[in-house]
Amino acid sequence: MILPPQHPLSAGSTSDSRLVRAYRGERSDTTPVWFMRQAGRSLPEYRDLRVGTRMLDACLDPAMAAEITLQPVRRHRVDAGIFFSDIVVPLKLVGVDVEIQPGRGPVFGKGYADASAIAELTAIDPAILDEKSGPITEAVERTIAELSTTAPAGRETGATPLIGFAGAPFTLAAYLVEGGPSKDHLAARTLMHADPGAWRDLMHWTAELTGRFLRTQVLAGASAAQLFDSWAGGLSLADYEQHVAPASARALSFVHDLAYETTDASGEAPGSTVPVIHFGVGTGELLGAMRGVGADAVGVDYRVPLDVAASRVGDGVPLQGNLDPALLAAPWPVLDAAVRDVLRRGRVAPGHVFNLGHGVPPETDPTVLTRVVELVHEAGA
Ligand code: 1CP
Numbered sequence: 308m309i310l311p312p313q314h315p316l317s318a319g320s321t322s323d324s325r326l327v328r329a330y331r332g333e334r335s336d337t338t339p340v341w342f343m344r345q346a347g348r349s350l351p352e353y354r355d356l357r358v359g360t361r362m363l364d365a366c367l368d369p370a371m372a373a374e375i376t377l378q379p380v381r382r383h384r385v386d387a388g389i390f391f392s393d394i395v396v397p398l399k400l401v402g403v404d405v406e407i408q409p410g411r412g413p414v415f416g417k418g419y420a421d422a423s424a425i426a427e428l429t430a431i432d433p434a435i436l437d438e439k440s441g442p443i444t445e446a447v448e449r450t451i452a453e454l455s456t457t458a459p460a461g462r463e464t465g466a467t468p469l470i471g472f473a474g475a476p477f478t479l480a481a482y483l484v485e486g487g488p489s490k491d492h493l494a495a496r497t498l499m500h501a502d503p504g505a506w507r508d509l510m511h512w513t514a515e516l517t518g519r520f521l522r523t524q525v526l527a528g529a530s531a532a533q534l535f536d537s538w539a540g541g542l543s544l545a546d547y548e549q550h551v552a553p554a555s556a557r558a559l560s561f562v563h564d565l566a567y568e569t570t571d572a573s574g575e576a577p578g579s580t581v582p583v584i585h586f587g588v589g590t591g592e593l594l595g596a597m598r599g600v601g602a603d604a605v606g607v608d609y610r611v612p613l614d615v616a617a618s619r620v621g622d623g624v625p626l627q628g629n630l631d632p633a634l635l636a637a638p639w640p641v642l643d644a645a646v647r648d649v650l651r652r653g654r655v656a657p658g659h660v661f662n663l664g665h666g667v668p669p670e671t672d673p674t675v676l677t678r679v680v681e682l683v684h685e686a687g688a
């Protein structure tokens with residue numbers, strides 16, 4: 308499906324941005340940079356705005372979600388906004404009993420750990436999400452209205468792209484089966500072997516739900532889509548390939564047909580598909596397989612240097628990452644050297660988007676993030 312002409316990618320306002328070009332495997336004047344969890348608790352303006360509003364209520368308030376998405380873009384002049392939402396929002400929208408507890412994360416009314424509980428969950432038609440997604444569409448539209456006139460640092464004019472995101476089926480299932488956060492996702496890893504049929508049903512359903520959530524964000528104006536399989540690093544490669552990868556591929560199939568018109572040098576206008584990034588924590592052993600489910604670019608955590616990651620994902624794959632978030636609290640000369648090292652290693656990939664190896668720690672001094680953006684833009688050509 309070709310995106311509508313007013314979509315930022317079709318209209319050309321973000322298709323030549325540093326970010327989208329890097330995800331296509333091209334280099335620009337400098338390396339683009341954004342930070343996972345750039346919106347949120349490291350920003351005083353976020354903490355002020357959130358007083359008295361529960362997390363999921365904030366996600367479903369279009370004006371508030373747009374404002375929180377924009378805060379780090381205005382402050383740091385990063386090369387992308389990441390939509391302020393959460394991976395459990397589509398579950399909430401279709402009526403699953405879930406809340407986000409401060410300091411803990413998503414907690415469900417019950418765990419979905421056996422065939423009968425899973426049958427009850429999967430009886431919900433994932434397609435109803437599309438009717439419930441009004442607040443998501445409105446929040447994205449409000450966000451890109453401001454981003455369309457907000458240029459990243461070093462650019463006088465132009466738009467900043469918005470990245471949409473969703474949780475991968477395994478990471479969502481890790482919460483659903485346990486009924487909340489867990490350290491090693493043991494119950495989910497047991498279920499995939501103990502009852503492979505129920506597991507497949509759960510993954511198939513979750514893939515469609517989260518795929519539709521991602522599609523909604525792209526249709527509303529997001530210029531790239533990131534699938535977070537945060538907890539996939541707890542799996543062996545064999546389990547990932549057999550019990551997880553097919554569902555992640557299915558989730559991504561909901562955005563793979565979304566294309567925009569690009570004009571090549573010959574003046575012809577072939578369609579380019581919306582770039583998809585796939586990220587997980589501790590997934591050094593899985594990088595090739597994570598690319599293989601249909602990602603255009605792979606996000607790398609801080610454990611594997613980017614030049615090593617490049618050899619694992621194969622030739623020609625753009626990379627995103629991977630400064631250890633712990634270094635944000637180190638003395639500036641140490642951080643400066645670490646940023647430059649990430650940039651140097653990232654040069655082996657055809658495109659590189661600078662990021663952290665996982666989310667911004669809540670106690671991070673936001674002025675340090677702004678300084679990292681400046682350094683990446685100065686040094687990253
Ligand atoms: O009240 C609060 O401020 C709650 C903290 C919070 C925030 C700010 C949560 C609860 N989610 C979010 C927003 C969020 N979640 C974003 C938004 C924007 C940004 O990145 O700037 C994103 C991308 C997510 C995605 C998300 N939620 C992931 C994948 C990314 C990752 O960090 O690996 C995961 C695993 C979640 C679950 C979740 N939601 C919240 C928490 C604290 C957690 C993790 C819980 C756990 O450790 O299991």
